[in-house]
Structure formats: C-alpha cells, structure tokens
Amino acid sequence: MELNPKAGKFMAMEPISLNSSPADVRLYWTPERKAAAISAIGEGPEFSGLPENAPPPPPATDPKPANLTEMPFSAGGKLFYSMDGKDYVASASIFMRNNMLLTAAHCIQDKKSGNLGENYVFELCYSGESAEDSFTFKTIALRENWYLQKNVKYDYAIAILNKNANVATPLRYSTEDISRKTITSMGYPVAYSGGAQMMFTQGPAIPYYGHWAMFGSKMTGGSSGGAWVLEDKVTAVGLNAYVSTSGKEVLFSGSPRFDDEFVKLYEYALTLI
Numbered sequence: 001m002e003l004n005p006k007a008g009k010f011m012a013m014e015p016i017s018l019n020s021s022p023a024d025v026r027l028y029w030t031p032e033r034k035a036a037a038i039s040a041i042g043e044g045p046e047f048s049g050l051p052e053n054a055p056p057p058p059p060a061t062d063p064k065p066a067n068l069t070e071m072p073f074s075a076g077g078k079l080f081y082s083m084d085g086k087d088y089v090a091s092a093s094i095f096m097r098n099n100m101l102l103t104a105a106h107c108i109q110d111k112k113s114g115n116l117g118e119n120y121v122f123e124l125c126y127s128g129e130s131a132e133d134s135f136t137f138k139t140i141a142l143r144e145n146w147y148l149q150k151n152v153k154y155d156y157a158i159a160i161l162n163k164n165a166n167v168a169t170p171l172r173y174s175t176e177d178i179s180r181k182t183i184t185s186m187g188y189p190v191a192y193s194g195g196a197q198m199m200f201t202q203g204p205a206i207p208y209y210g211h212w213a214m215f216g217s218k219m220t221g222g223s224s225g226g227a228w229v230l231e232d233k234v235t236a237v238g239l240n241a242y243v244s245t246s247g248k249e250v251l252f253s254g255s256p257r258f259d260d261e262f263v264k265l266y267e268y269a270l271t272l273i
Contacts, residue, residue: 010141011143015068025119026136030079043129059262066186066197072184073125074094075095077131077132079107080119082267083115088225090222091225094167097273099160100170101135106155106238111146120140122132135163138272140160142157144245152256153210153211153257154261155241156174158265170206172236173266175259179206183228185202186200188242196271203216211254211257214256220250225239238255238256
C-alpha cells in the first residue's frame with residue numbers, strides 16, 4: 001500500500017501492491033490463504049483498576065452467534081488483509097454510505113512499525129466459506145496521530161470501497177455519551193468457530209481513562225474493527241480496538257470514543273469518494 005500524505009491531520013492511502021487490480025487481489029485470497037490467516041488485536045493500556053464510581057464488572061461470558069439477516073449484523077462482515085508479509089483477519093461494517101467501511105486503524109497501519117497493509121478484501125455477512133458479496137478498497141482515511149502518537153484514541157479508520165454494497169441500512173454514528181448504556185459488540189473472534197461465524201456480546205459501556213470499556217466481553221482477536229452499536233441496532237458508538245487480559249483471563253474489550261475528532265475524519269473521508 002502506497003502512502004499519500006494529505007494536508008491537515010489526516011492521510012489517505014491507496015491500496016497499491018504487487019496485486020495491482022481488484023481482480024488480482026481477489027485471486028490472492030485463495031481458500032487456503034483465508035483459512036491460514038491469523039488475527040491481530042490492538043494493544044490497549046494496562047489494567048489500572050476500575051474507574052471511580054464504576055459498578056462491579058459483570059462476569060465474562062462467551063459471545064453468541066449473530067443472525068446475519070438482522071441489523072446491526074447484516075451491515076457487518078469479515079476483513080482479510082496482508083501486513084508485513086503475513087495474512088490477517090479482522091472485522092468491519094458498512095458505514096454511513098453503501099461504499100464506506102468502518103474498521104480499526106491497527107488493521108490498516110501497524111502501530112509499532114508504521115507499515116501499511118495491502119490485499120484488502122471485505123466479505124459482507126461472511127459465514128463459513130461464503131458471503132453475500134465481497135469488496136476491494138479504493139482508498140482509506142485515518143488519523144496521522146494514529147502512528148505518530150500511537151494513541152488508542154485514534155484507533156479507527158474509514159475505507160472507501162470500489163463498489164456499493166447492497167445494505168438497506170448502513171450503520172450511522174453518534175458522538176453521545178454512552179456511559180452505562182447497553183452496547184452490542186460484533187465481529188469474528190477466531191477463538192469461536194475459528195472465526196467462521198459472526199459473534200456478538202452485549203453489556204454496559206464504562207468510561208475508562210479516556211476510552212470506553214466493556215467488562216466481561218470476550219471479543220478477542222479477529223473481532224478488531226467490529227462495531228459497537230446502541231440498542232437501536234443502527235448507531236455505531238465505538239469499535240473493538242483492544243482487549244485487556246490478566247494471564248489467560250480476558251478482563252474487558254476497549255474502544256476509542258467517537259468524538260469531534262472522529263467526525264472530522266468522517267468529513268475528510270467524504271472528500272475521497
């Protein structure tokens with residue numbers, strides 16, 4: 001992927017690789033490559049105890065299979081990409097427009113090396129070896145601060161697809177305070193069904209040192225980029241960015257806040273269509 005810096009605090013990246021056409025990118029992803037792809041999960045802050053006045057965390061529960069015919073799951077899918085010579089899987093959702101996609105920034109640019117991904121294919125409502133449709137990327141927008149500051153706060157990205165998805169209701173976004181509100185977190189954690197099925201978990205969002213935390217959520221590797229959605233089933237208020245663990249125990253999953261900075265990124269992404 002070739003980096004094209006733009007003015008301001010944003011940058012756009014056009015996915016240019018050895019596989020230079022969308023058709024070649026699709027050919028890259030053989031069934032064997034998809035099956036062998038590994039998951040990546042963002043690195044969040046170390047657990048520093050519960051915030052003041054936070055309620056006791058709920059017990060950890062396993063995610064449940066999602067019904068892909070219902071919102072918000074019908075707007076979601078599985079993301080395949082390559083980075084630093086390895087093949088990865090993650091999660092994403094059709095967002096705001098039928099040719100826009102919401103995912104995590106660490107699925108686009110490596111947080112440590114700054115290297116960019118390539119061979120992006122999004123498979124809408126992926127289930128096993130099938131999907132409703134597949135999409136390649138035209139370009140991707142994210143914050144420059146993501147790599148320069150290595151800040152979880154900016155761990156989100158918006159991709160422009162090469163064609164429109166047939167989704168009746170793309171997810172929209174809200175910058176509202178979601179403290180104590182019930183959130184649905186969705187994605188493809190590889191610890192469940194090998195990542196072959198979309199899963200979800202639900203729980204209250206808790207403010208956590210500038211981010212959002214969902215305690216008891218086991219949305220681990222493979223679910224990165226999967227949306228956090230309000231009870232109206234259409235409003236995204238976050239996404240799976242990292243998990244906090246203690247030994248082998250998952251404590252919570254975390255999300256950046258969707259704030260005015262997120263709105264600016266969305267407005268910038270509109271200029272790339």
